[in-house]
Structures are given as structure tokens and as C-alpha cells.
Amino acid sequence: MTQQVQIGLIGLGTVGTGVARALIDKGRLLEKRIGSRLVLKRACDRNVKRGRALRLSPSVLTTDARVVLRDPAIQVVVELIGGIEPARTLLLEAIRRGKHVVTANKALLAHHGHELFAAADRAGVDVYFEASVAGGIPIIKALREGLIANELNAILGIVNGTSNYILTRMRDKQLSFHEALAEAKAHGYAERNPSLDIDGHDAAHKLAILTLLGFGAHVPLSQIHTEGISRVSLADIQYADELGYCVKPLVIAKQADGKLEARVHPALLSKSHLLANVNGVYNAIYVHGDLVGAELFYGRGAGQNPTASAVISDLADVARNIRHAVAKRVPTYAPHHRPLTVLKMDSIETRYYMRFTVIDRPGVLATIASVLGRCHISIASVHQKERRAARVVPVVIMTHDAREADVRRALSTIDRLGVVKSKTVAIRTEASRGK
Amino acid sequence: MTQQVQIGLIGLGTVGTGVARALIDKGRLLEKRIGSRLVLKRACDRNVKRGRALRLSPSVLTTDARVVLRDPAIQVVVELIGGIEPARTLLLEAIRRGKHVVTANKALLAHHGHELFAAADRAGVDVYFEASVAGGIPIIKALREGLIANELNAILGIVNGTSNYILTRMRDKQLSFHEALAEAKAHGYAERNPSLDIDGHDAAHKLAILTLLGFGAHVPLSQIHTEGISRVSLADIQYADELGYCVKPLVIAKQADGKLEARVHPALLSKSHLLANVNGVYNAIYVHGDLVGAELFYGRGAGQNPTASAVISDLADVARNIRHAVAKRVPTYAPHHRPLTVLKMDSIETRYYMRFTVIDRPGVLATIASVLGRCHISIASVHQKERRAARVVPVVIMTHDAREADVRRALSTIDRLGVVKSKTVAIRTEASRGK
Numbered sequence: 001m002t003q004q005v006q007i008g009l010i011g012l013g014t015v016g017t018g019v020a021r022a023l024i025d026k027g028r029l030l031e032k033r034i035g036s037r038l039v040l041k042r043a044c045d046r047n048v049k050r051g052r053a054l055r056l057s058p059s060v061l062t063t064d065a066r067v068v069l070r071d072p073a074i075q076v077v078v079e080l081i082g083g084i085e086p087a088r089t090l091l092l093e094a095i096r097r098g099k100h101v102v103t104a105n106k107a108l109l110a111h112h113g114h115e116l117f118a119a120a121d122r123a124g125v126d127v128y129f130e131a132s133v134a135g136g137i138p139i140i141k142a143l144r145e146g147l148i149a150n151e152l153n154a155i156l157g158i159v160n161g162t163s164n165y166i167l168t169r170m171r172d173k174q175l176s177f178h179e180a181l182a183e184a185k186a187h188g189y190a191e192r193n194p195s196l197d198i199d200g201h202d203a204a205h206k207l208a209i210l211t212l213l214g215f216g217a218h219v220p221l222s223q224i225h226t227e228g229i230s231r232v233s234l235a236d237i238q239y240a241d242e243l244g245y246c247v248k249p250l251v252i253a254k255q256a257d258g259k260l261e262a263r264v265h266p267a268l269l270s271k272s273h274l275l276a277n278v279n280g281v282y283n284a285i286y287v288h289g290d291l292v293g294a295e296l297f298y299g300r301g302a303g304q305n306p307t308a309s310a311v312i313s314d315l316a317d318v319a320r321n322i323r324h325a326v327a328k329r330v331p332t333y334a335p336h337h338r339p340l341t342v343l344k345m346d347s348i349e350t351r352y353y354m355r356f357t358v359i360d361r362p363g364v365l366a367t368i369a370s371v372l373g374r375c376h377i378s379i380a381s382v383h384q385k386e387r388r389a390a391r392v393v394p395v396v397i398m399t400h401d402a403r404e405a406d407v408r409r410a411l412s413t414i415d416r417l418g419v420v421k422s423k424t425v426a427i428r429t430e431a432s433r434g435k
Numbered sequence: 436m437t438q439q440v441q442i443g444l445i446g447l448g449t450v451g452t453g454v455a456r457a458l459i460d461k462g463r464l465l466e467k468r469i470g471s472r473l474v475l476k477r478a479c480d481r482n483v484k485r486g487r488a489l490r491l492s493p494s495v496l497t498t499d500a501r502v503v504l505r506d507p508a509i510q511v512v513v514e515l516i517g518g519i520e521p522a523r524t525l526l527l528e529a530i531r532r533g534k535h536v537v538t539a540n541k542a543l544l545a546h547h548g549h550e551l552f553a554a555a556d557r558a559g560v561d562v563y564f565e566a567s568v569a570g571g572i573p574i575i576k577a578l579r580e581g582l583i584a585n586e587l588n589a590i591l592g593i594v595n596g597t598s599n600y601i602l603t604r605m606r607d608k609q610l611s612f613h614e615a616l617a618e619a620k621a622h623g624y625a626e627r628n629p630s631l632d633i634d635g636h637d638a639a640h641k642l643a644i645l646t647l648l649g650f651g652a653h654v655p656l657s658q659i660h661t662e663g664i665s666r667v668s669l670a671d672i673q674y675a676d677e678l679g680y681c682v683k684p685l686v687i688a689k690q691a692d693g694k695l696e697a698r699v700h701p702a703l704l705s706k707s708h709l710l711a712n713v714n715g716v717y718n719a720i721y722v723h724g725d726l727v728g729a730e731l732f733y734g735r736g737a738g739q740n741p742t743a744s745a746v747i748s749d750l751a752d753v754a755r756n757i758r759h760a761v762a763k764r765v766p767t768y769a770p771h772h773r774p775l776t777v778l779k780m781d782s783i784e785t786r787y788y789m790r791f792t793v794i795d796r797p798g799v800l801a802t803i804a805s806v807l808g809r810c811h812i813s814i815a816s817v818h819q820k821e822r823r824a825a826r827v828v829p830v831v832i833m834t835h836d837a838r839e840a841d842v843r844r845a846l847s848t849i850d851r852l853g854v855v856k857s858k859t860v861a862i863r864t865e866a867s868r869g870k
Contacts, residue, residue, distance in 0.1 A: 022584055022726065033583055033769040130581070136727035138581025146565070146573025148468055149457060149747035274733065277712060284731075291457065291744035292571035295734035296719075298709065299727055309726035312584035326759040334468040 003036045005319040008068035008099075010090060011080035012045035012054070015104060015131070018308035019078065020054050030312065036319040038312075042068045069093050076318050078311060079103040088112050095119045095127075100327070102314040104131035104307060110205035110221055113212065117332045124327050128314035133206045134159055134283045136306025137299040138313065143213040143287070144330060150289030154254045155214045156430065159206040161281035161301045162190045162197035163229045163249035167266070168279045171237045171246065177230060189281055199228035200249070200264040207251035211262050214287070215255050216336035219262045225345040227265035236355060236425055239396050240268050243383065245353070246276050250430060260340045261348050268353050268429040346405035351380070351429040356395045356414065357422035364419045365395060371417075375410035377402040392421050398429070438471045440754040443503035443534075445525060446515035447480035447489070450539060450566070453743035454513065455489050465747065471754040473747075477503045504528050511753050513746060514538040523547050530554045530562075535762070537749040539566035539742060545640035545656055548647065552767045559762050563749035568641045569594055569718045571741025572734040573748060578648040578722070579765060585724030587649045589689045591865065594641040596716035596736045597625045597632035598664045598684035602701070603714045606672045606681065612665060624716055634663035635684070635699040642686035646697050649722070650690050651771035654697045660780040662700035671790060671860055674831050675703050678818065680788070681711050685865060695775045696783050703788050703864040781840035786815070786864040788833055791849065792857035795828045799854045803830070806852075810845035812837040827856050833864070 007023070009016055023030070023040045031037045043051055044062045051061035068074060069090065077094040079087050079101065087108050091101050092115070101120065103109070109116070109132055120127045130140045134157070158164050162184055169180040181198065184190035196202045204226045211219050229249050237247050245268040254261045269276045274296045278284040283301025288294050300306040321327055358364045365382065372379060383396040399407075411424050442458070444451055458465070458475045466472045478486055479497045486496035503509060504525065512529040514536065516522055522543050526536050527550070536555065538544070544551070544567055555562045565575045569592070593599050597619055604615040616633065619625035631637045639661045646654050664684050672682050680703040689696045704711045709731045713719040718736025723729050735741040756762055793799045804814060818831040834842075846859050 026584065029586070029772050030584065032772055033766075035766070136724075137730060138577050141576060141581050142573050145751065146576050146748050147744065148751045149461065149465065149744045151464070289571075289744070291740040293735050293741060295572060295732075297730075297732060299730035305726040306728060309582065309584045309724070313581050316580065316583045320764050324759070324761040324764055326761055326764075329755050329759055329761075331468075331470070337464050337467055 002031060003323055004039045005036050005075055005315070005322055006039050006041040006073045007076050007078060007315065008042040008044070008071060008074040009040060009078045009080065010044045010065050010068055011082070012043055012047070012050040013080065014304045015307045015311070016045070016080040017050065017054060018304035019080065019311045020056065022308045022312055024054070030316070034316045034319050036323050038315055038319060041074050042071055044068050065090050069097060074099060075322060076100045076102060076315065078315070079105060080311070082107065084108055084111060091116060092119055095123050095125055098123055098125060100126045100318045102128045102311055102318065104129065104311060106132040106202065106205035106209060110208035113209070114218055120332070121328070126318060126321060126327055127332055128317060129209070130314045131307045131310035133209050134285055134297070135299070135301040135303060136309045137283060137285065137297045137301065138310070139285045139297050140213060141313070142297060143210070144333070147287065147289055147292060150291045152214045152255065152287060152289050154288040155210050155285065156275060157206070157210065157251045157283070157285040158248055158275055158278050159251055159283050159285070159301060160197050160203040160249055161283060162194060163203070164278065164283070165189050165281045166198065167229060167232065167237070167247055167249060170234055171241065174234060176234055177232065198230055200226040203249065203251050204264045207253060207262055207264055210251065210285070211253045211260070212333050214253060215260060215340060216334050217260055217340045219260070219342055223262065223342045225263040225265070229266045231425070232266050232427070233425070235394070236353070236427060239355065239383070239385070239394070240353065243396070243398065244271055245269060245429070246271055247427065248275055248278070250275070252430065255340065258338055258340055259343050261343050263345065263348070266427060268427055273430070346403070348404050349401045350404070351401055351431065352399040352407055353427045353429055354397045354399065354411070355425040356397070356420060357392055357424070358395055359419045359421060360391060360393045361419065367417060367419065368395070368414055371413050372399070372410050375406040377406055377410055437466060438758055439474045440471050440510055440750070440757055441474050441476040441508045442511050442513060442750065443477040443479070443506060443509040444475060444513045444515065445479045445500050445503055446517070447478055447482070447485040448515065449739045450742045450746070451480070451515040452485065452489060453739035454515065454746045455491065457743045457747055459489070465751070469751045469754050471758050473750055473754060476509050477506055479503050500525050504532060509534060510757060511535045511537060511750065513750070514540060515746070517542065519543055519546060526551060527554055530558050530560055533558055533560060535561045535563070535753045537563045537746055537753065539564065539746060541567040541637065541640035541644060545643035548644070549653055555767070556763070561753060561756060561762055562767055563752060564644070565749045566742045566745035568644050569720055569732070570734070570736040570738060571744045572718060572720065572732045572736065573745070574720045574732050575648060576748070577732060578645070579768070582722065582724055582727060585726045587690065587722060587724050589723040590645050590649045590720065591710060592641070592645065592686045592718070592720040593683055593710055593713050594686055594718050594720070594736060595632050595638040595684055596718055597629060598638070599713065599718070600624050600716045601633065602664060602667065602672070602682055602684060605669055606676065609669060611669055612667065633665055635661040638684065638686050638699045642688060642697060642699055645686065645720070646688045646695070647768050649688060650695060650775060651769050652695055652775045654695070654777055658697065658777045660698040660700070664701045666860070667701050667862070668860070670829070671788070671862060674790065674818070674820070675788065678831070678833065679706055680704060680864070681706055682862065683710055683713070685710070687865065690775065693773055693775055694778050696778050698780065698783070701862060703862055708865070781838070783839050784836045785839070786834055786836055786866065787842055788831065788862045788864055789846070790860040791830045791832070791855060792827055792859070793830055794854045794856060795826060796854065800830060802852060802854065803849055806848050807834070807845050810841040812841055812845055
């Protein structure tokens with residue numbers, strides 16, 4: 001008889017429903033590929049209608065997660081409710097009871113991954129979380145196993161589909177941020193309360209996970225500089241386009257000489273950059289390793305089926321481990337071989353796009369340039385726009401590499417000048433590399 | 436004491452040297468990540484200078500592969516000599532002696548994979564071959580593990596860097612095929628005898644492996660229609676460019692309703708296709724699965740370090756298996772759940788780019804169109820070029836989907852017409868999908 005793996009699923013929302021349906025519809029196929037039968041022993045949701053829509057038998061359905069945790073037959077608990085609590089408590093109890101755990105919960109992992117991983121180590125069970133970053137793209141497995149021989153220099157990613165959709169639509173349809181956001185909501189690409197996505201926090205959670213796997217470093221969220229996309233205006237997208245750039249919602253982690261940068265913000269990317277053509281709700285992760293050079297992993301970062309695909313690949317790993325009586329075959333992450341210091345945002349260096357709104361009068365550019373110069377910021381190019389016969393005109397400056405602290409100091413001085421009529425917009429630029 | 440995994444390496448060419456160097460230089464790092472120490476116990480090459488350049492101790496170096504195979508301490512044999520023999524015999528003996536096997540040998544796997552896998556199953560050892568397709572891109576692991584929940588519809592790939600480099604340079608620098616080939620040779624991107632690459636055979640070997648993993652089907656090379664790039668002319672690249680296409684050296688496997696297409700040929704791709712921006716020596720694999728939709732894996736497909744990265748990720752898997760006393764944890768491939776029929780080339784349907792070289796005379800287009808119509812080929816667009824004041828002009832026709840057999844029949848009729856002055860060029864077009 002084929003071995004069975006008994007699964008308890010907590011959360012029958014979009015992804016949970018996708019996982020349950022795939023386990024039912026693809027049961028025979030998965031059994032053939034994995035060598036064990038994945039059995040949905042229990043499925044839990046507070047809303048009983050969700051389970052009924054799946055036609056799960058009443059003996060499988062429960063509204064009480066403790067029923068799942070206390071079922072001694074269950075070997076793996078899949079947590080798909082999201083958020084910190086009660087997910088954290090439930091998973092810790094599952095681990096304590098010796099159950100392996102599969103989760104898509106990036107917020108929980110970013111905030112409490114350390115606690116979960118330590119508990120799992122003590123209990124000798126595995127924690128898998130392929131679905132927590134970039135949905136259907138098997139990036140966790142790639143970082144943890146496929147690229148194991150590499151020391152990474154950089155991970156750049158577009159990992160929030162909502163933000164990428166909004167910036168893509170702003171550019172393609174010349175929409176304002178709010179128009180594009182409304183469209184994203186209408187299509188179901190943005191939550192009613194979209195703040196987690198558009199403010200960059202969801203992306204920061206994912207970056208924390210990528211940084212753990214790619215660099216072996218637990219970076220607290222408080223040390224990940226996080227900016228959302230809501231201050232990106234259509235005007236900046238248009239100017240960037242004219243200069244050969246697009247604006248993308250990036251997560252960035254870089255490592256050099258034991259120093260680690262980890263930041264989340266919209267950035268200008270040259271149109272020839274690998275990530276520049278990642279549009280709409282698509283996600284992609286760009287990785288640069290010492291052996292492989294540049295790699296890109298592209299696909300759907302969210303949605304019922306892509307995310308279910310990732311959850312089931314984790315279940316397949318667990319099932320294979322159970323079949324061979326192995327656990328902790330692949331450690332959750334390998335700590336970096338030397339201590340890494342997280343760079344303070346003030347000391348990072350990058351090129352900047354700056355848009356000044358100034359009175360159209362001789363000498364204004366000289367004044368701005370002189371402040372930039374005093375702050376050690378070197379100008380790469382200046383673009384004066386004369387779109388309207390107004391007294392106030394935009395001036396766009398691209399800088400060479402400049403220190404973040406210097407940029408802040410310069411802009412705070414410039415924004416106090418009488419000739420500057422609005423707060424200066426500054427967007428970091430990410431250099432093209434390895435294409 | 437940390438467990439050790441004793442490795443025997445056969446072949447110290449470019450890739451073998453890269454593997455040996457990474458094992459030496461990264462020994463501590465890999466030990467930390469894997470939990471076992473990867474020890475290069477024996478290294479074999481007929482050319483003793485290669486081993487000496489690596490400063491390997493004389494007790495490690497040998498010129499006799501049998502010394503590697505007969506060393507009872509060796510647990511894994513890494514074969515990096517390439518070609519069918521003696522690689523096949525050596526690997527079969529290694530397997531018979533109970534050693535796990537890691538190889539980058541796509542020709543061997545495409546021709547004799549079945550024999551090797553069956554022998555490994557009997558002996559209870561693993562055969563890993565991440566390095567056999569697309570170098571540093573962990574596509575084998577992605578297909579076999581990461582995407583396990585998916586039924587694939589299509590795998591399209593650019594898996595021969597030499598061919599992709601040549602077509603890229605022809606377009607970017609307006610070079611003839613022979614000029615671009617000479618340049619590729621000068622840069623070391625093409626072998627002195629480049630036929631394996633430019634005639635499509637290397638790509639066909641890789642497609643056989645991708646088809647095995649992606650569709651669970653052993654497709655004999657004789658059933659993979661294989662065309663090289665040598666008949667692609669600069670003129671066709673230019674016309675394609677004007678029409679919004681680029682010409683790429685593709686491998687294509689598609690499955691629908693139990694019917695499988697497997698073919699290797701240059702193809703027109705819309706410039707908006709995900710694979711259209713894969714240039715130079717870079718490789719990429721596009722996968723379309725029922726759950727994940729479209730995915731793309733991009734990176735360096737060859738070269739010392741990217742390929743060494745793949746070999747070492749296989750060694751890490753073997754080392755983890757050995758550490759946990761597991762073998763055959765992941766089967767080499769899962770046979771497709773129903774028998775697949777390989778479609779004969781005659782019955783595939785695709786759009787075509789056709790370039791006719793005709794006498795510039797009224798009625799010629801009507802004659803050609805009427806032959807196409809009689810053969811059930813429907814015209815999507817006609818582009819008459821008038822570049823030179825010559826009596827003979829090119830006419831480019833893009834068709835709708837047409838059966839291969841009909842196209843051959845039509846062109847054979849058309850090429851016999853008196854008004855047609857050269858053999859008609861026909862290049863298949865691959866539709867953009869899932870972007």
C-alpha cells in the first residue's frame with residue numbers, strides 16, 4: 001500500500017481553497033510523482049461555507065484549529081490564514097506536537113521566523129515556506145539548494161504584484177496613482193485596505209525572508225528601510241521614461257565586505273535592466289552570485305493557483321522526508337560565514353533622480369548645483385522641462401553615486417530656498433548590471 | 436567530526452577545473468551550508484598538467500579513470516569528460532559499484548539516459564545532472580521539485596549560448612552568419628568545430644532532458660525535429676525586425692491532449708515575448724504550467740563557474756542524502772500519467788514567415804497566394820520590399836497557423852515556378868503567450 005501523508009490545513013481562503021482543490025483534483029498525479037499519497041485529513045476555517053463549497057466531508061471540516069493540531073494522525077500542518085496571531089501560536093503548538101509545518105505567512109516569518117525556526121530545530125521538524133515569497137516562482141528552493149555553491153552579491157526583486165501593477169498602469173495608461181490604485185482594487189489586485197502592499201511592508205517581509213536565505217542574515221524589519229509607492233507621481237514616471245528609465249517597486253539586498261544593505265523603495269531602472277520588463281502583477285527576483293553571475297526568476301507572485309503550486313511543492317518535500325524517515329535534511333538557512341553588519345540607510349550610496357520645482361529665473365540652477373556640490377553630490381545630467389508657460393518649472397537632475405545622508409542634507413537645504421516652490425522629489429536609481 | 440563525502444572527479448577540462456577549484460576554495464563555506472565536508476578524493480584527466488595547475492596532490496591525481504572507479508572510499512563520481520564513450524561505460528561501472536553519479540553530459544543522457552537511470556534504480560544510487568541543461572540556472576530542480584504540482588503545457592527554451600550569441604550579433608551588428616560565427620570562435624563562445632551547437636544537436640540533447648523532466652516522456656532524438664541556425668540570413672533578421680520580431684534559436688516542447696511536440700529550430704518571436712530579450716550567450720527556459728502559468732528562468736547557460744555551481748548543487752544533494760542514509764529520495768523523473776504520442780513534424784501547426792525571391796512582375800503575388808490557398812495556408816500579411824531597382828525582389832508573407840505538411844507541399848510547388856528565383860526561406864513563428 002502506498003504510504004499516506006496526513007495533512008491538516010488551517011485557512012480556506014483563496015490560497016487554502018486552491019491547495020485543497022489541487023490535493024483533491026490532482027491526488028493521483030501527485031501520488032505518482034511523489035510516491036506517497038497526500039491526504040487532506042482536516043481542513044479548518046471559521047467560515048464553514050468555504051469548506052462546503054469544496055464538498056469536503058463533514059469529518060474533514062472543522063471551525064476549530066485545535067482539532068487540527070490535536071489530531072495525532074496529522075503529520076503536516078499547512079497554515080494559510082496569514083497575519084501574526086493566531087498563526088504564530090498555532091504553528092508553535094503544531095511544532096511542539098512534532099508536526100512539520102508549511103506556511104505562506106511572510107509577515108509571521110519576517111517578525112517571528114527566528115522563534116519558529118528555533119522551535120522546529122528543537123522539535124526536529126521541518127518548516128517550509130516556498131509560498132511566502134513570489135508565489136509560484138520556486139525562489140526559496142533556488143536560493144537554498146540550487147544556488148548553494150554561490151556567495152551572493154545582490155538580490156533585487158519585484159515581489160509585490162499590487163505595487164508593480166499600479167506603477168505599470170500609471171506608465172502604460174498615463175494614470176495618476178489614485179486612478180491606478182482604484183483600477184487595481186476593481187480587478188481584485190489590491191485589498192480594500194491596500195496599505196500593506198503600497199506602503200512597502202509586504203515587500204519588506206519578503207525581503208527579510210530573501211535576505212535570510214540569500215545571505216544567512218536575520219535582518220529585523222526595523223533595519224529594513226521601507227518606502228511605498230504612493231509618492232511616485234505620473235510626472236516622474238514620464239520624465240524617467242524620457243530619460244530611458246522605468247520606475248519599479250524594488251526590494252534590494254546587497255552584500256560586500258561583510259556589509260549588508262536591505263531596503264524597499266521604488267527605484268528608477270534602466271529600460272535595459274532585466275527587471276525593467278517585469279510588468280503588471282508579475283514578480284521577478286534577480287540574483288547575482290559569484291559563480292553563476294546574473295540570474296532572473298520570473299512568474300506570478302500571487303493568486304490562488306500559483307501559490308497553491310508552491311505550497312504543494314513544500315508538501316512534496318515533506319512527504320519525501322516522511323517516506324524516508326528524514327527531517328532537517330536541508331537546514332532552514334545557513335548562517336553567513338562571517339558576521340554581517342547591516343548598513344545604516346544614511347551611509348548607502350546610490351545614484352539619484354531629483355525633480356525640483358523652481359521659479360523659472362536665471363541663476364536658479366546655479367544655486368541648486370552649488371548646494372549639491374557643497375554636499376559632495378556630483379551631477380550626471382540636467383534636464384529642464386518647459387512644458388507649460390508657467391512661472392514655475394520642473395528641473396530634473398540625475399546624480400552620480402551619492403551618499404544618502406548627503407542627499408538628505410542637500411534636499412533639506414534646497415527645499416528651504418525661496419526659488420523652490422514644492423518639496424523636491426528624489427527617487428533612487430538602481431544600476432543595470434550583469435545583463 | 437563532520438561527516439565527509441568522498442568525491443571522484445573524472446575530467447579536468449574547463450568545467451572540471453571549475454568544480455575542483457570551487458571544492459578547494461569554498462570547502463569551509465560548503466561544509467557549513469551542507470553539513471558534510473565535500474572531499475575531492477581523486478581527480479582524473481589524461482592530461483596531467485591540468486591537475487598540476489590546480490596544485491592537487493599527486494595522491495589525488497590520476498590519469499586512469501579506473502583508479503577512481505575502483506577506489507572503495509569514493510561515494511560519488513562526477514563525470515565531466517562529455518561525449519558518449521568512454522563516459523557511458525565509466526558511469527555504468529560507477530553505478531554498478533554502488534556510487535552515486537553527477538554528470539553534465541547531455542549527449543550521454545539524451546542517447547543513453549534510459550540505460551543509466553535503469554542501472555541506477557537497480558543499484559539504488561542517484562543520478563544527478565543539473566549541469567546538463569542551462570548551466571547555472573537550476574532548471575532541473577525547478578522542474579523536478581519546485582513545479583511538481585503542475586501539468587506543463589509548454590517548455591520553450593534558449594539553451595544553446597553559441598547559437599544565441601551568433602543570432603544576437605547578426606542583428607545588433609548587422610553581421611552575416613559567417614562573420615558572427617567567426618566572432619564567436621574568436622571569443623571562445625564557439626568550438627573550432629561548431630557543428631554540435633549551430634546545427635541544433637546540442638540543443639536537441641537538452642530538449643530531450645527537459646522533455647523527460649517536464650513531461651515524463653523519453654523522446655528519442657530521432658523524433659526531435661532538429662534544424663540549426665546556419666540558414667538564417669541577415670536579411671531575414673532585418674525583415675523580422677521590421678515586422679516586430681526577433682529570430683531566436685529555440686527548443687520547443689508542448690503537450691496537449693496526450694500529444695507531444697518536440698522540436699529544435701530558429702523561430703521568429705514577437706519582441707514582447709519573454710524570450711525575446713534573452714541575448715548573447717545567455718540562456719533562458721520559459722515554462723507554462725497549469726497552476727503557475729508562465730514562468731521564466733534566466734541566466735548563464737555555460738562557462739566554467741556557472742556550470743560548476745550546478746555540479747556542486749548536485750553534490751550538495753548527494754551529500755545530504757548520504758548524511759541521512761537516503762537514496763532515490765527524488766526519482767529521476769516521473770513518467771507521464773498517460774501515454775504520450777510524439778507528434779510527427781508533418782502534423783504540427785504553426786505560423787510561418789516566408790520570404791520569396793521573385794521576378795517583379797504583375798500577377799506574381801497572385802500566383803503565390805493561389806498556391807498557398809490551394810494548400811490551405813491562409814495569409815496574415817504581405818510585405819513587398821523594394822530595396823533595390825532589381826528585376827528580382829523579395830516578398831515576405833506571414834501566415835496564419837498552417838500545417839507543416841501543407842507548408843512543405845506549397846513551397847515545393849512555389850519553388851518550381853518560373854517567376855521564383857531562389858529557394859524560398861521559411862521560418863516558424865512562435866506565438867507570444869502568458870506575458
